[in-house]
Amino acid sequence: MKVYKIPEATVMRLSIYSRYLHQLIDEGVDTVSSGEIAAGVGVGSAQVRKDLAYFGEFGTRGVGYKVEELYGYLIKILGLDQQWNVIIVGAGKLGSALALYQGFKDRGFSVCAILDNDPGRIGQKLGETTIEPLEQMDQRIKEHNIKVGIVTVPAQVAQEVTDRLITAGVTAILNFSPKVLRVPHEVTLRNVDLSVNLEVLSFNLALNS
Numbered sequence: 001m002k003v004y005k006i007p008e009a010t011v012m013r014l015s016i017y018s019r020y021l022h023q024l025i026d027e028g029v030d031t032v033s034s035g036e037i038a039a040g041v042g043v044g045s046a047q048v049r050k051d052l053a054y055f056g057e058f059g060t061r062g063v064g065y066k067v068e069e070l071y072g073y074l075i076k077i078l079g080l081d082q083q084w085n086v087i088i089v090g091a092g093k094l095g096s097a098l099a100l101y102q103g104f105k106d107r108g109f110s111v112c113a114i115l116d117n118d119p120g121r122i123g124q125k126l127g128e129t130t131i132e133p134l135e136q137m138d139q140r141i142k143e144h145n146i147k148v149g150i151v152t153v154p155a156q157v158a159q160e161v162t163d164r165l166i167t168a169g170v171t172a173i174l175n176f177s178p179k180v181l182r183v184p185h186e187v188t189l190r191n192v193d194l195s196v197n198l199e200v201l202s203f204n205l206a207l208n209s
């Protein structure tokens with residue numbers, strides 16, 4: 001299914017709704033209203049209805065949504081009904097922690113390779129994955145049909161590592177480095193900066209103090 005021009009903020013909320021629905025399934029809940037989803041995840045119920053309306057008609061007026069059905073639908077919309085193979089470049093503190101994180105697998109992301117250029121790191125094991133030299137990039141990306149690259153190298157080398165990943169066939173980059181990366185328009189880029197979240201917390205703390 002192809003869905004165009006969905007705002008990124010909506011996609012992020014869909015991911016949060018799907019987690020909440022998963023929680024409801026675990027609790028044995030069969031149906032849920034948009035108001036209950038809204039209260040559960042902390043957004044307005046009109047927002048929930050608007051987000052879901054991008055994808056057609058869901059739910060029955062007065063009854064709400066069937067939890068399992070809506071969950072299955074959101075998983076499909078988010079592309080999580082298939083496995084995405086992932087490569088991590090930079091097996092330092094952060095890259096190693098991400099490689100060991102079990103939560104990715106639970107959502108359909110499989111870390112197939114982790115690379116570094118430090119001879120002292122190469123050959124070390126992170127769970128079932130062994131840290132390999134950067135030179136393995138092309139081969140690993142091709143053999144595992146890897147589409148997602150996670151960049152956890154220092155900022156100075158982040159662009160060259162990203163360029164190399166894209167040349168090798170990666171089409172989605174999750175950048176943890178503070179470097180502002182340039183990628184071709186057909187490549188999806190997301191930047192993760194935990195200090196942005198800390199600053200939001202700080203803003204709220206300051207507001208309430």
Ligand SMILES: NC(=O)c1ccc[n+]([C@@H]2O[C@H](COP(=O)([O-])OP(=O)(O)OC[C@H]3O[C@@H](n4cnc5c(N)ncnc54)[C@H](O)[C@@H]3O)[C@@H](O)[C@H]2O)c1
Nearest residue numbers: 090091092093094116117118152153154155177192193194
């Ligand atoms: N987004 C966030 O919130 C957040 C949080 C922590 C760190 N970071 C960033 O993540 C990155 C990694 O941080 P860290 O603490 O794990 O650092 P680290 O020094 O522990 O790890 C970096 C690793 O990259 C490797 N490396 C360096 N050049 C390379 C290259 N050209 N090819 C392959 N590997 C190479 C190093 O050998 C090292 O193992 C940094 O850019 C840091 O600023 C971001």
